[in-house]
Amino acid sequence: MTDKKAFKPCDLVLFGALGDLSRRKLLISLYRLENANLIEPDTRIIGVDRHEHDNAQFVAIAYKSLQEFLTDELDDAIWQRFSARLAYLQIDLTQAEQYKKLKTVTDSKTRVLVNYFAVSPFLFKSICQGLHQSGILTPESRMVMEKPIGHNLKSSKDINDEVAKVFNEDQVFRIDHYLGKETVLNLLALRFANSIFTTNWNHNTIDHIQITVAEEVGIEGRWEYFDKTGQLRDMVQNHLLQILTFIAMEPPVNLEAESIHNEKIKVLKALRPITVNNVEEKTVRGQYTSGYLKGNAVPGYLEEEGANTESTTESFVALRVDIDNWRWAGVPFYLRTGKRMFGKRTEIVVYFKQLPHNIFKDSFRDLPPNKLIIHLQPNEGVEIEMLNKIPGIDEHIKLKKTKLDLSFSEAFKQSRIFGGYEKLVLEAMRGNPTLFLSRAEIEQAWAWIDSIQDAWRHSNSAPKSYPAGSWGPVASVALVARDGRAWEE
Numbered sequence: 447m448t449d450k451k452a453f454k455p456c457d458l459v460l461f462g463a464l465g466d467l468s469r470r471k472l473l474i475s476l477y478r479l480e481n482a483n484l485i486e487p488d489t490r491i492i493g494v495d496r497h498e499h500d501n502a503q504f505v506a507i508a509y510k511s512l513q514e515f516l517t518d519e520l521d522d523a524i525w526q527r528f529s530a531r532l533a534y535l536q537i538d539l540t541q542a543e544q545y546k547k548l549k550t551v552t553d554s555k556t557r558v559l560v561n562y563f564a565v566s567p568f569l570f571k572s573i574c575q576g577l578h579q580s581g582i583l584t585p586e587s588r589m590v591m592e593k594p595i596g597h598n599l600k601s602s603k604d605i606n607d608e609v610a611k612v613f614n615e616d617q618v619f620r621i622d623h624y625l626g627k628e629t630v631l632n633l634l635a636l637r638f639a640n641s642i643f644t645t646n647w648n649h650n651t652i653d654h655i656q657i658t659v660a661e662e663v664g665i666e667g668r669w670e671y672f673d674k675t676g677q678l679r680d681m682v683q684n685h686l687l688q689i690l691t692f693i694a695m696e697p698p699v700n701l702e703a704e705s706i707h708n709e710k711i712k713v714l715k716a717l718r719p720i721t722v723n724n725v726e727e728k729t730v731r732g733q734y735t736s737g738y739l740k741g742n743a744v745p746g747y748l749e750e751e752g753a754n755t756e757s758t759t760e761s762f763v764a765l766r767v768d769i770d771n772w773r774w775a776g777v778p779f780y781l782r783t784g785k786r787m788f789g790k791r792t793e794i795v796v797y798f799k800q801l802p803h804n805i806f807k808d809s810f811r812d813l814p815p816n817k818l819i820i821h822l823q824p825n826e827g828v829e830i831e832m833l834n835k836i837p838g839i840d841e842h843i844k845l846k847k848t849k850l851d852l853s854f855s856e857a858f859k860q861s862r863i864f865g866g867y868e869k870l871v872l873e874a875m876r877g878n879p880t881l882f883l884s885r886a887e888i889e890q891a892w893a894w895i896d897s898i899q900d901a902w903r904h905s906n907s908a909p910k911s912y913p914a915g916s917w918g919p920v921a922s923v924a925l926v927a928r929d930g931r932a933w934e935e
């Protein structure tokens with residue numbers, strides 16, 4: 447997928463270099479890429495933020511972030527190599543004249559400028575204008591934008607319009623870090639490289655599909671952001687809909703960015719709208735109360751630091767999604783995601799249809815359906831649940847549920863599993879757009895999400911509570927039980 451020739455030395459400018467995302471994810475990913483020898487020797491990382499620091503202080507902040515958030519060992523030699531790339535500039539991003547400082551550290555004639563916007567979207571317009579006025583951009587320059595892009599369709603369009611005044615679409619890299627996860631990418635291989643699945647991937651053989659993205663974490667000091675956003679916009683608009691499109695799309699003609707974008711948009715366009723008329727039966731909103739996680743007491747959403755105790759923002763969502771197209775007619779997709787749930791678990795479960803007739807009544811009154819379980823994280827791997835004969839010389843054949851179990855860590859012992867951000871930051875530096883999102887698909891996703899938000903606003907109902915450490919509100923069980931089904935536990 448990667449064009450090796452495009453791998454040029456670049457200056458990666460991290461706008462918002464002292465913020466949460468930069469310290470917790472981006473610097474860690476860059477260090478790990480350094481460790482894997484994947485960053486060009488000439489590449490530099492220029493941190494930009496509004497606080498007054500010199501290079502040495504920024505290097506010290508980066509070191510502290512690695513000590514805090516890096517889960518593997520910090521190697522001294524790698525750190526020396528990595529820290530030599532770091533530089534810092536104090537710029538108030540709302541002040542266009544301050545962007546000329548970038549000229550003192552970068553040369554866009556000989557290097558590719560990759561501008562990573564790790565700041566609130568409210569600053570995107572100022573950064574675009576500041577960069578433009580500074581005169582350092584070239585047609586080779588890129589910008590990387592974080593999700594969520596905007597708050598709804600309108601604000602997303604406004605942001606994209608502002609960006610488009612300065613960057614052409616092929617210079618814009620919209621990140622959804624789930625698309626950098628090995629297991630999400632493996633969905634392409636699973637579906638389009640294995641005939642066993644390719645031929646059985648439709649309403650004839652599949653009964654329904656469940657997608658669960660359960661998180662253990664709570665708000666993690668991000669109350670102000672999260673309370674304005676909620677789990678539907680924070681997770682469903684992007685990560686869950688991206689997983690859904692990978693599961694549901696038609697085979698792309700190749701792995702080019704445009705081919706994949708086109709197929710994903712078709713799925714998003716086919717999502718049946720959820721409106722005031724069906725929102726109660728198709729959605730459940732939840733908000734966690736205090737509870738226990740792994741034996742430790744944790745506060746409820748309304749008791750988190752900085753909380754507004756009146757908030758009705760949802761920290762959990764469950765949805766029944768229907769895709770109105772030929773392949774998926776009559777196959778519901780059940781989605782659920784929440785903070786402070788029982789454990790961290792991201793998985794897809796494909797339930798195949800029951801067989802029309804059962805000749806093994808001695809074992810099962812109703813034959814349990816085959817299941818394909820794709821563990822996206824943790825314990826990455828794929829399982830198939832199937833029935834096999836119990837060995838023995840009994841008069842009657844006896845069956846038992848068994849599993850074909852492929853664990854990635856076992857099957858690919860020699861390969862390191864890269865994190866989503868590592869993969870995507872590298873691809874942005876390489877200039878490979880395949881794993882980034884197009885404007886059209888983001889806007890299509892917002893149109894569908896906005897309809898749910900509007901319906902919730904009209905319905906005036908509050909989120910259902912669930913104790914931290916549980917699997918969400920009881921109503922989410924009812925959402926699938928109404929259709930005679932149950933969540934995979």
Ligand SMILES: NC(=O)C1=CN([C@@H]2O[C@H](COP(=O)(O)OP(=O)(O)OC[C@H]3O[C@@H](n4cnc5c(N)ncnc54)[C@H](OP(=O)(O)O)[C@@H]3O)[C@@H](O)[C@H]2O)C=CC1
Nearest residue numbers: 462464465466467495496538539540564565566567592593
């Ligand atoms: N944090 C995360 O895990 C994730 C974040 N994102 C997205 O990434 C983006 C950044 O998020 P996050 O890192 O959490 O945000 P933060 O607020 O933690 O970081 C933003 C940084 O930009 C600085 N900043 C704010 N205003 C200016 C200004 N005028 N000039 C210069 N610097 C300024 C902030 O300084 P100060 O602290 O003084 O305000 C802060 O250091 C957001 O769009 C978010 O939605 C996406 C996925 C995950």
Ligand SMILES: O=C1O[C@H](COP(=O)(O)O)[C@@H](O)[C@H](O)[C@H]1O
Nearest residue numbers: 593623661663680681685792866
């Ligand atoms: O984008 C986000 O993702 C994280 C979950 O990411 P994961 O890689 O740990 O699954 C989520 O906690 C955060 O609220 C959201 O902004």
